[in-house]
Amino acid sequence: MILVSQGPIYMGDYNATLGQAASGYLVNMTKIGCANSKLSVTLSRSTKDIKESCSGNKLTIAQIETEKSAEAALDMVEFDKKMLAYALGGTLSAITGSSVTAEVFPTVAVGDTVSLKYTDVSSLVITDSTGTPVTLTLGTNYTLDSAEHGLVSFVSLGALIQPFKAAYTYAAQGNIVGFNKAAVEKGIVYQGTNSQDGKKYKVIIPRISFGMDGEFNWLSTEETTISLKGQMLYVDKYANDTVYGPFMRVSGGLVT
Incomplete structure (x- = not known):
């Protein structure tokens, strides 16, 4: 396939008690702005080589995976005050x-x-x-x-x-206390459409420990972008779920 896609992105809070398994245990889901330029996933793994001891050349006989991880990244040009607070690692409040x-x-x-x-x-x-x-x-x-x-x-x-x-x-006015939180945990639901063939699909990532990635430009001649990046976190309730898996699910026409 050739994938050139767009679609709305929703953010929610992972809640294993109040959420439902069928919807990724996400509650308080809201749609973020539509001017988004990136939603990406980066996978990485660390390995250890096991060397043989018979040939005298210490050749690699096996490789053990010691660690693997996945990151999600989101770039937004259109955002609301809540997203700005998330990006600044801060707390949003209302002042009467x-x-x-x-x-x-x-x-x-x-x-x-x-x-x-x-x-x-x-x-x-x-x-x-x-x-x-x-x-x-x-x-x-x-x-x-x-x-x-x-x-x-x-x-x-x-x-x-x-x-x-x-x-x-x-x-009355809003107020953001910036940089008083290390990260903000959010889940994402992406409703994508591949413009190459019109196929629609859905991506669900229940838990991402988001933090700001790069700069936020207050003084600019072009649109300012919020860049968030974070580790995808393990969801133990999906550990044995063959539909969701403990990190991410992709479903719909893209993989039909």
């Missing part, structure tokens, strides 16, 4: 919109810019540390460079007493 009353600034000089703790800010008021606090004037003492980004720059300080303090409101 609220207000800040006295966010203390570092000591600043004219020309300095301060990043507020939150983004999407409004009703910003900055005061100094005088006994009776003086309110700084927007456009005279500082500029709000970007309310969406929460960036403030200082243009004139005069006799104002530091540190300055900010009061503002902020909208």
